[in-house]
Amino acid sequence: MNPRQPTRIARRSFLTLAAGSAAAVPLLAACGSGPTGPESGPSGGVGDVDSVIPDYIPRDIVTPDFPSVDGSTPGYLSFPDEFVASVEEVPGRGSSFTAMTPLWSTVPPGLPDNSYMVTVNEEVNADFRFQITDGNAYGEKLQAVLAAESSVPDFVTIPSWTLPPRFGQAAENLFADLTPYLAGDKITKYPNLANISSDAWRCCVFNGKLYGLPYPSDLINSVIFYRHDLTAELGIEVAPANAQEFLDLALELTDPGANRWAMNDMWAGAQLMFRVPDKWILEDGNLVHRVESEAYRQALEFQAELFAAGVVHPDAVAGNEQQARQRFISGEVVLTPDGAGGWLSATREAYAGNPDYNQQPVPAFAGDGGTPVIFKGTPSNLFTFIKQTDDTERLEEQLALANYFAAPFGTKEQMLLEYGAEGVHHDLDEANVPTLNETGLREVARTYTWITRPPIVASQVQYPSYVEDFATWMAGVMEYAVDPVFYTQQIVEPPEFGALEQPFIDLEMDIARGRSDISALDAAIENWRSAGGERLREFYAEYLDEQ
Known part of the structure; x- marks a missing residue:
């Protein structure tokens, strides 16, 4: 063979x-x-999935300045003058709930020493107690929790990459089937949950039943970024049309004497250039694994070319990826692959010390000079499951709370969840833009909105041009977006x-x-x-x- x-x-x-x-x-x-x-x-058959997910009923509280295009992330250039309520009644009934959630940052104080959690609990009329676990060790903790039914919290957030083997069986044995409560037009009782896309809900179907609450994500995840501020200073245009032009650009950018190399390890970028799928592709109706594909071979060959050309930073050659973002922010490298979310993370980290910092995506291109292909990311990379209960009223209370947590941009609920109470955890400037204060930085962390959140938006107006650049870039590349073979299937x-x-x-x-x-x-x-x-x-x- x-x-x-x-x-x-x-x-x-x-x-x-x-x-x-x-x-x-x-x-x-x-x-x-x-x-x-x-x-x-x-996940059951496709027909089964469509019959158990909620109807999609969009809800625009505030009209975006840059609307979504085929599922791209919309952008808002300002915060509304007044934040409106998206939930008519207090969702909780005074019950107590435990919730297991991950965190990839410093764990905030718990109750009763966290005024943010006290405030949100009072607002929703429910006593939430969070079991916050280091995200890097979450998989191990999760397996231990799921092994003993008595230890399973009321809400369990599970990243897709930590789903244990035979999870379909675990879902049936441990978690509530939400199909009877949310499928089809039953979702109208929860308008904020109905505002979440059908594809995100499809990710929450296991064994033909709806078990999870989605955590909507950006549809485009793989990007090659460049430091626009640095290339502008150097007078170098960044618009390669194929792999050879990308290599030529890298050679032009590299100047070891100035402590500047073209790039970090570009493996993720090489795969993007040569259309390498995450897992499988179909050729003539047959499954071909990514490592068997010609695209994978071409990406490997080009990656070797980049390393041989001396355009990769020596620390990246040595395998030090922990400092990749720092090398990019400091300007030691000009090009780096990252997820779309890395754009905001790096900008936020760099901006205080360098207000001129400006990273941009390299315009989409294919290694062979043809039409680019960008495989969509998972519409919901995390899900939250509700522990089985015979108490229908309690389950409906939990869904009402989830509806509160899914409140979209421009609402009072979303402001409270993201920024806490005004004057206590955040302050508003003259443009109504919130900024966390010292207390907010210490106490406000993603907790309630791990359970679910609204469709993601770009609204970080404190960073000049970021919102417009991000939203228009993603809208522009959606023409190259392709569903992977098993898109949204669990x-x-x-x-x-x-x-x-x-x-x-x-x-x-x-x-x-x-x-x-x-x-x-x-x-x-x-x-x-x-x-x-x-x-x-x-x-x-x-x-x-x-x-």
């Missing part, structure tokens, strides 16, 4: 394959909720496949740094297939057959 050609499994051939393969039966039973075929998988791989891609992570680093030749990829692909890659393809083919 040619190692560069994947085994082909047509969309409709998997059931026949499974019937003739004894090895396929336990594989399927290990992940689904039963042995009855495709509809017992984690597929939790069996644990036996967990280590399949590790050899490629190592190989990517070795090929980039000249320690291995691109020819090593062929053997790695063959090893992947025989070590479980073919079985993984069979596993995903079941879900492909549902579409």
Whole structure:
């Protein structure tokens, strides 16, 4: 077999394959909720998903200055003169709730020493007690909590990348089925939740039932940024039309004598240039894994070219990615790949010390000079689940509270959740723009809005031009946005496949740094297939057959 050609499994051939393969039966039973075929998988068929998600009823409290285009993030250049109420009645009934949530920053004080939490609890008439866990250790804590039903909190936030194996079974055993309360037009009781997109809700369907509350995210996540302020000083235009022009730009930017290199490790950017999918692509109706694709090979070859050209910062060559953003902010590198959210994070970090700081996305281009392809990110990368209860009134109270937490931009509820109380946790300037004060910086952290939040918007008007630049950029690249093969489907791989891609992570680093030749990829692909890659393809083919 040619190692560069994947085994082909047509969309409709998997059931026949499974019937003739004894090895396929336990594989399927290990992940689904039963042995009855495709509809017992984690997400059920497409028709099933659409029948259990809520109707989408957009709610614009404030008209955006830069409207959403095909799902892009809208932008607001100002805060409203008056914040309006989006919830007519107090959502809580005086109940107490526990909530397990992650945090990737300093954990704030807990109750009773956190006036922000005291204020929000009083406002919603519910006593929330948060079990805040370091996001980097969240997966381990989550598995321990889910292993004992008695330890499961009332609300459990779960990032998609920490979903444990066989989660569909855990959802059925531990968490409330929200379908009877939210599906279709039942959502009209909760207008802020109805304002969340259908695709975000689809991500919350497991075993054909709606179990999760979504956490809406930006649809475009992978970006190559450049320091516009620095390139303007240098008189260098950043508008490459293909990979060769990108390399030429990198050579022009690199000046070790001035302590300036073109870029951090550009692996994520190389994959973007050459249209490498996150997991799978379809070729003639057949599943091809990313590592088998020609796009992956081309991205690897170009990555090696960049390293060989000496345009990558020496610390990035050494594998120090922890300081990648600092190198970009300091100007030691001019180009860096990042998520779309990194634009605001880096700007916020840099702005106080450098008001002229200006990062921008490199205009979309493809390595071969053709039409770019940008695979959409997951519309909801986190979900919150409600612990099973026989108390219908309590469950409806929890949904009413979630509706409060999903209050959109321009509302009193959203202001309280994001900034706390005026004069206590934040102050307003003459343009009605809030800024956290000392108390707010200490006490206000993402807690309630991990449970759910409104559709994401760009409204950080304190950073000149950021809102317009971000919103217009994303609206502009949506023409290149493509749904990945299993877009919005919840597929939790069996644990036996967990280590399949590790050899490629190592190989990517070795090929980039000249320690291995691109020819090593062929053997790695063959090893992947025989070590479980073919079985993984069979596993995903079941879900492909549902579409």
